[in-house]
Amino acid sequence: MSVEKILPTPDxxxxxxxxxxxxxxxKFQQCxxxxxxxxxxxxxxxxxxxxxTRWMEASGRGTIYTFAVYHQAFHPAFKGKLPYVVAxxxxxxxxxxxxxxxxxxxxxxxxxxxxxxxxxxxxxxxSLPKFRPI
Amino acid sequence: MLDxxxxxxxxxxxxxxxxxxxxxxxxxxxTRASEAAFGHFGAVGRYAxxxxxxxxxxxxxxxxxxxxxxGQRKWANLNPAAIMHAKPMSEEDYYxxxxxxxxxxxxxxxxxxxxxxxxxxxxxxxxxxLKHRPALIMGMGLDNPCNEIAQxxxxxxxxxxxxxxxxxxxxxxxxxxxxxACQIYDCFTYTVEVTLQDYGFFGYGEGKxxxxxxxxxxxxxxxxxxxxxxxxxxxxMGLTPISEAVMQLMGRCGPRQLGPKTQTxxxxxxxxxxxxxxxxxxxxxxxxxx
Ligand SMILES: [Zn+2]
Numbered sequence: 546m547s548v549e550k551i552l553p554t555p556d557x558x559x560x561x562x563x564x565x566x567x568x569x570x571x572k573f574q575q576c577x578x579x580x581x582x583x584x585x586x587x588x589x590x591x592x593x594x595x596x597x598t599r600w601m602e603a604s605g606r607g608t609i610y611t612f613a614v615y616h617q618a619f620h621p622a623f624k625g626k627l628p629y630v631v632a633x634x635x636x637x638x639x640x641x642x643x644x645x646x647x648x649x650x651x652x653x654x655x656x657x658x659x660x661x662x663x664x665x666x667x668x669x670x671x672s673l674p675k676f677r678p679i
Numbered sequence: 680m681l682d683x684x685x686x687x688x689x690x691x692x693x694x695x696x697x698x699x700x701x702x703x704x705x706x707x708x709x710t711r712a713s714e715a716a717f718g719h720f721g722a723v724g725r726y727a728x729x730x731x732x733x734x735x736x737x738x739x740x741x742x743x744x745x746x747x748x749x750g751q752r753k754w755a756n757l758n759p760a761a762i763m764h765a766k767p768m769s770e771e772d773y774y775x776x777x778x779x780x781x782x783x784x785x786x787x788x789x790x791x792x793x794x795x796x797x798x799x800x801x802x803x804x805x806x807x808x809l810k811h812r813p814a815l816i817m818g819m820g821l822d823n824p825c826n827e828i829a830q831x832x833x834x835x836x837x838x839x840x841x842x843x844x845x846x847x848x849x850x851x852x853x854x855x856x857x858x859x860a861c862q863i864y865d866c867f868t869y870t871v872e873v874t875l876q877d878y879g880f881f882g883y884g885e886g887k888x889x890x891x892x893x894x895x896x897x898x899x900x901x902x903x904x905x906x907x908x909x910x911x912x913x914x915x916m917g918l919t920p921i922s923e924a925v926m927q928l929m930g931r932c933g934p935r936q937l938g939p940k941t942q943t944x945x946x947x948x949x950x951x952x953x954x955x956x957x958x959x960x961x962x963x964x965x966x967x968x969x
Contacts, residue, residue: 551710551715554712555713559713585829610732611735611834613727613782614780615718615780616778617778617780619707620710620720622718623718626718628781631718631719631724641830641832643717644717645717656732656735667716673716673717675717
């Protein structure tokens with residue numbers, strides 16, 4: 546029996562991010578005045594309050610800020626994936642992103658480990674940016 | 680409102696059907712956010728992320744948290760109203776319980792339950808004529824460090840407890856040494872560690888030693904969560920800690936009453952905490968015996 550996947554829920558602000566993911570490009574808003582790269586998307590720069598904004602592409606490199614290992618399925622769609630790792634990755638460009646860590650056993654992970662983005666195409670429309678320790 | 684004479688008594692109540700109703704489940708199993716696409720759901724996962732960062736920064740993790748889980752359980756064993764009243768917890772029980780979202784095991788998590796709590800606030804003047812000796816509010820402090828949890832870099836402290844605690848002590852005109860017991864919001868064991876650390880009860884990273892030897896248990900020098908708390912009595916948001924502080928100062932706690940019955944100091948002053956979101960907002964309240 547197949548369980549329906551949970552897909553991201555873009556809104557008008559985050560749509561460019563998810564559109565970028567579909568092309569395997571990690572895109573964030575950057576302030577045109579002070580250069581701050583921000584997440585989540587917003588109309589104002591949280592540093593200098595400027596509305597001058599452009600979208601930039603991040604390198605996909607960062608470090609593990611923190612992580613948690615799910616041993617219980619909170620939704621049937623994740624039952625077959627246990628144990629899996631949810632993490633916050635601090636990207637080299639600044640923003641922190643909620644994601645999954647892949648490619649390593651959970652007990653070999655540690656905060657501050659360097660990671661690189663790896664794409665998971667979960668449907669025709671959506672690709673999730675996940676990260677692998679390097 | 681009491682000072683302005685708009686009303687004479689205020690009831691602060693909280694009730695929920697956490698077991699059979701939907702509210703608590705929504706907190707735990709929310710699938711609407713984009714985070715759910717990554718398998719991240721609600722409070723347990725969010726606090727597990729906070730706790731892991733805390734472990735990286737200062738905590739010994741389960742080595743410290745076991746003292747909190749087991750210590751509070753000893754209090755619950757003295758409280759007939761506690762859900763875990765009849766269930767003692769050994770170190771083997773703590774480590775043997777299933778992992779939920781690592782680093783949390785089952786007993787690092789609070790209870791899910793039906794029920795409610797209420798407290799009544801009035802003026803000190805009016806309270807003089809009431810049936811029970813009141814608890815008086817000495818100090819309050821609030822601090823809300825952040826509203827965007829994805830970018831939060833304070834989950835390993837200092838949390839809002841630092842500023843809120845300082846403000847409450849200042850308003851009360853006392854120091855930490857004057858506190859006889861604490862009732863700490865304890866949605867997870869880690870919350871108790873980071874909150875007490877930010878209040879200044881022990882130095883950064885010294886939690887494991889501070890909790891060792893029964894510090895917070897019956898007979899201990901700083902009793903914490905003397906009803907069993909949210910971990911072992913029942914979860915009623917901020918009213919679990921506040922109602923227990925008030926009842927202890929009124930002397931209405933039966934077998935778990937602080938004082939000679941539990942080989943602890945008779946309490947004059949009790950400090951309480953409450954927090955919201957994932958350590959995003961914090962309130963500190965200090966009460967004294969009326
Ligand atoms: Zn800016």
